Amino acid sequence: MTNPDPIPKAAVVNLFTVLARWLLGATILYLGLNKALHPVDFLKLLRQYDLTPDALLLNSLAAALPWFEIFCGLLLLAGIAVRGTALTLTLLLASFTVLVLHRALLLGVAQNIPFCAVKFDCGCGAGEEFVCRKLLENLLLLVLSGWLLAGRGRQFSLRYSLKKPPAR
Amino acid sequence: MINRLRAAGRILLEAVLVAAVGAAFAFAANQVSPRGLVLARNYFPTGTNEAVRMPTIPVVPDNVASTNPAPAVAAPSPVSPTNTQEVPWIDGPQAMQLFHDSHLKPGAVIFIDARDEGRYQEGHVPGAYEFDPYHPEKYFPEVLPVCRTAEQIVIYCNGGDCDDSKTAALLLKEVGIPDQKIFIYGGGIAEWTSTHQPVETGARNSGTLKIAIQ
Numbered sequence: 001m002t003n004p005d006p007i008p009k010a011a012v013v014n015l016f017t018v019l020a021r022w023l024l025g026a027t028i029l030y031l032g033l034n035k036a037l038h039p040v041d042f043l044k045l046l047r048q049y050d051l052t053p054d055a056l057l058l059n060s061l062a063a064a065l066p067w068f069e070i071f072c073g074l075l076l077l078a079g080i081a082v083r084g085t086a087l088t089l090t091l092l093l094a095s096f097t098v099l100v101l102h103r104a105l106l107l108g109v110a111q112n113i114p115f116c117a118v119k120f121d122c123g124c125g126a127g128e129e130f131v132c133r134k135l136l137e138n139l140l141l142l143v144l145s146g147w148l149l150a151g152r153g154r155q156f157s158l159r160y161s162l163k164k165p166p167a168r
Numbered sequence: 169m170i171n172r173l174r175a176a177g178r179i180l181l182e183a184v185l186v187a188a189v190g191a192a193f194a195f196a197a198n199q200v201s202p203r204g205l206v207l208a209r210n211y212f213p214t215g216t217n218e219a220v221r222m223p224t225i226p227v228v229p230d231n232v233a234s235t236n237p238a239p240a241v242a243a244p245s246p247v248s249p250t251n252t253q254e255v256p257w258i259d260g261p262q263a264m265q266l267f268h269d270s271h272l273k274p275g276a277v278i279f280i281d282a283r284d285e286g287r288y289q290e291g292h293v294p295g296a297y298e299f300d301p302y303h304p305e306k307y308f309p310e311v312l313p314v315c316r317t318a319e320q321i322v323i324y325c326n327g328g329d330c331d332d333s334k335t336a337a338l339l340l341k342e343v344g345i346p347d348q349k350i351f352i353y354g355g356g357i358a359e360w361t362s363t364h365q366p367v368e369t370g371a372r373n374s375g376t377l378k379i380a381i382q
Binding site for chain 1: 179180182183184195206212284
């Protein structure tokens with residue numbers, strides 16, 4: 001005898017995926033807001049990565065990145081262009097992770113301490129934290145982005161895809 | 169296969185569109201934000217610091233911490249940096265001597281806090297002027313007149329690897345404040361509080377003093 005009213009597996013997956021989209025959107029929004037509220041602090045932290053000696057380029061990055069994250073966070077929360085936003089975020093997060101990893105390795109060598117004992121403010125918007133924890137957080141965000149990129153999380157979306165919907 | 173490639177192409181196109189609109193939004197938001205960065209400004213003028221001995225300070229009666237403008241008094245020339253980009257440093261005892269020496273006339277020595285507004289409000293050297301070097305236009309009207317009349321200007325920030333005091337010093341030199349009278353207190357507010365010196369909270373001359381207990 002089978003259960004007459006089972007919870008469909010697809011519904012559970014959909015629910016989790018929507019929650020994942022909201023979680024990712026809210027996290028990115030929060031991190032972006034933290035930076036946008038203190039742009040000079042973010043600029044100083046960004047400068048430590050020695051990305052470019054050009055002041056205009058560095059200022060532009062520091063000025064735009066926080067608001068860009070806010071924009072992406074809002075898109076995910078509203079469910080607009082979800083896969084395109086997820087791809088953009090995946091690329092961003094992957095780049096940030098490589099930069100943080102590189103800087104942490106340098107700091108670890110300079111301070112002669114184990115890698116996971118390296119603690120610094122990476123400019124990610126969450127203040128100073130241990131690098132292993134930061135990398136795990138980034139990995140989780142990357143997994144969530146990848147999950148959305150794979151085409152999940154359509155429920156409660158204002159406009160899941162920017163592609164013109166088919167005529168009825 | 170073709171359908172998958174088409175789907176990937178659509179996602180890529182969507183991502184490019186998101187990036188383009190997002191970038192436009194981001195620059196517009198920075199422009200509108202009152203805290204936004206000025207893209208063309210060099211926020212980090214280069215310069216090196218060099219520890220030097222503090223110059224002899226003229227002994228005249230009054231409170232060092234008072235920063236009221238006063239006519240300049242001929243002071244012995246401080247040790248001049250050899251390079252215009254160098255700003256001489258003073259250490260903790262020297263900064264404290266300047267602060268505590270009661271034989272100076274008002275305005276002869278001023279302290280400048282080069283941290284942001286929030287940190288300044290949390291606690292600064294009593295009587296210090298607020299001067300966030302990343303928003304100089306906001307503070308120049310108040311700070312420049314007193315810098316012109318002061319004989320010694322002590323600039324500090326958090327201490328440690330903080331270089332905001334250096335940035336502030338270079339900005340002041342750029343607008344014509346003679347570099348001979350500008351000094352950086354390298355230990356900054358961290359050293360100041362760790363040695364139980366008084367700090368003033370809130371606005372300048374608010375009268376609310378406290379001493380950090382560590």
